[in-house]
Amino acid sequence: MNKRYLGVGAGVAAAALVLSACTPPGSDGGEAAGGSDGPSVLNVGWNEPFRSMNTETVNGNAVANSNLTYMMNDNFKHYDGNLELVDGTLGTVEQVSEDPLQVKYTFADTATWSDGTPVDAADIVLHWAAKSTNFNTESDEDVAEDRDEESGDLAEQSEGDVYFDSASPGAGLIKDFPEISEDGKSVTFEYSKPFADWELELGFGADGVGLPSHIVAKKALGIDDPQEAKQAILDAFENKDNEALSKIANTWNTGFNFTSLPDDEDLLIHNGPYKMTGFAEGQNLTLEKDEAYTGPTDPKIDQVVVRYNEDPMAGVQGIENGELDIIQPQATADVLSASEAIDGVEVIAEDGGTYEHVDLTFDNGGPFDPETYGGDEEKAKLVRQAFLKTLPRQQILDTIIKPLNDEAVLRDSYTMFPGSPMYDGITGGNGLAEEYPGSDAEGAKALLEEAGVESPKVRVLYGASNERRAQQFTLIKEQAEAAGFEIIEDGDDNWGTRLGDGTYDASLFGWQSTNTGVTESDANFRTGQQNNYGGYSNEKVDGLYDELQVETDEGRQEEILTEIESTLVDDAFGVTLFQHPGLTIYRDRLQNVSSITVTPTMFWNYWEWEVS
Incomplete structure (x- = not known):
């Protein structure tokens, strides 16, 4: 077993040293593995089933969909292993x-x-x-x-x-x-x-030109x-x-939404090298090379079977017994140690493109909504600030993440990951680390007293079956209740479909970056945008994003993002926690594997995968 590791903060520059600078699809087709022994087959483990060919809708905007639409469709642009934008084949x-x-x-x-x-x-x-x-x-x-x-x-x-x-x-x-x-x-x-x-x-990445x-x-x-x-x-x-x-x-x-193979073949029309030929609901999905494909991309693997299971340890077991060839499970200490113990298995441990965060809801009549206090904006903000001060950011990092990576650090930016070029400048000026270091029950009590609010009830939404988030919730509940909050557990495996419905007051989940653009965060924080689930609205932030959209000077872009983040801190929008540790675990029969920190992660160079 060999293990490669990229420490937190290494970022894109370090990735260039260890990830192969591979060519875009189609430049070196090669012959499909398998030869006279039959078609080559790769078994992939994933946690969430496919549900839509349209990755642009609220429901379809999920990595479980975009990983596969990326393999079924060509594009004008995509990222290489160094996160450089390169030409596609469309x-x-x-x-x-x-x-x-x-x-x-x-x-x-x-x-x-x-x-x-x-x-x-x-x-x-x-x-x-x-x-x-x-x-x-x-x-x-x-x-x-x-x-x-x-x-x-x-x-x-x-x-x-x-x-x-x-x-x-x-x-x-x-x-x-x-x-x-x-x-x-x-x-x-x-x-x-x-x-x-x-x-x-x-025309970029997994979306290509859509439907x-x-x-x-x-x-x-x-x-x-x-x-x-x-x-x-x-x-x-x-x-x-x-x-x-x-x-x-x-x-x-x-x-174009479906959870099993549709009878209507029109829904499966694609323009890339793979076609969907099988899909058993909640169990597995099969892609096969489409012999009718006319483009230059020529994958070396004939058939890719994606097998679904939410349990990370089940994925490791599948690797060990040969049922799976590659997985990218949620990283835990148990998953890492178990995979390291398997002979003939490679483990790539690195920072992932997802970051964990806690967002608050501003418009649901709950403890963080000014309308709860007769429109008193300042009182609602004091309650939000008090709750955020209790969040045990460092304790969560030390307890849950550092066993996987002893160099892990808190993420102190809403828009940039540790190690990216603008990160130090933005975190040096946004005030997040100073305002919300975490576990400050006494400071939170003082703010609640100032607000004149006693025992506010906070409903916390998170994925019930997600062990790591359950652990985080336990730590959050302990600290917040010590400050005088009443924390109501709202663990739900269908949490994703509830985002934005107003039935919770705080949400605990992760954002997966889809690109490195400076405007990517617009959808999270602008008034009324697709990912602004908490109903946050600030005219200053909206205006800054207007300016950011048209600004091409990188120095000014950093200044604008710093100002946006400072405003989010002042408004007590929520807090960031950590960059997800990422594990790519695969059997050594599979070659040319690497992963990037944005979607489609390990699938980015699927055309170069080979099995022996």
Whole structure:
């Protein structure tokens, strides 16, 4: 057994020393392993089942989905092992004008959906328009109660009402219908303002260009001919035809969600090298190389079987008995020691792209909501500050994380991970470490007395079956109750579908970074954005994000982010805890494995995986 380790704070620069600087897909295809012995098969263990081909909706925005859509679809841009942005195989993207900002996407001749339909303008226009919110006639508040409590799916909107269940600030800056070439192979988008992260906005990573527009139109509008269907999509957005857009939005929102292999093969259409051929609900999912694929990416493994189990130790057992070849389980001391003891197994231990945090709810009539105190903003803030002061940040790190990595440090930034270029500057100025060092029961008592609030009840939501979070909750409860809070346990395995529903006061979970862009955190903290589950709203923060979107100077970007984070600290938004320790555990029959700190983590170079 060999073990490689990247310490906390090593960051991207150190990753360049140990992760192979691999080429983009298609540059060195090679022959599939297996040869005369039959097809090569790789068994992957994962904790959460797939549920949607659309990773842009609130429900579909999950790593369990995007890891696999990344393997089933090509893209314009993706990250290499050093987190450098490199060209994908779907086509080319270029900035053709700086003022105004114009970005041109040109599809490769090989870009084809698996049913033989070209990937072209209609697909990326649908992708942009759905993400932009520019075509919505219904607000987030209008549809807030229209979600299924268990699945998280949005209910179908009434005829003529348009609501795409997504939001992307960058896409929203593209106000006008784009310029499309006569053959539909090139599309030029013009931004209403400069946008720092334009390369990450459309055609990037796991999303590619999203859903096949001709299939969306077929389901929504009843048009069978692919080219007529594509044109109907373009016409609906260009003419702002709300009757058609309402149907398109309803299909786009939920029509590609499924938890077992669908009978309707249209839902499985893709443009990448792998196709889904099997899916037993809650058990396993199978991807196979698609012989009809026309692009240049040539994976060396014929079949990838993903087996689902939430128990990390079950994954280790699967590695030991040969049922699994690679896993990336939640890291615990038991998982690490058990995997290190298995012969013929490699372990990569490094900082993951997920960070743990506690967020508070501002708009649910609970202890942190000003409306609870007759609109008294200051009183509500004092209660929030008191609760955050009790959180045992260092104790959680020392007790739960340092047994895995004795160099682990607290994460003191809402937007940057330890070791990233802006981290030291931001944490030196945001005040989080000074204001909320943790375990300050006496300081919290004083704030509650100042507020004149006795024994506030706080409902804490977390994943019930997550052992590490259960341990964290126990430590949080002990400290908070010592300060005078009444802590109500709200452990729920369906916690993900409840985020934002107002039934809890504090939430304990992790954010997985999807890219390295400076505007990525916009969705977490801006008023009304997709990931702002606690109803936080501050006009100053919104204005700073407006400025950040158009700022290209890195020094000024750091200043803006520092100011945003200082405001979050002043408002007692919540606190960050630690960067998740990451473990990639695999049998040594598998070669060319590495992981990056953003989605799709260990899947980033799937085309280079080989089995012997």
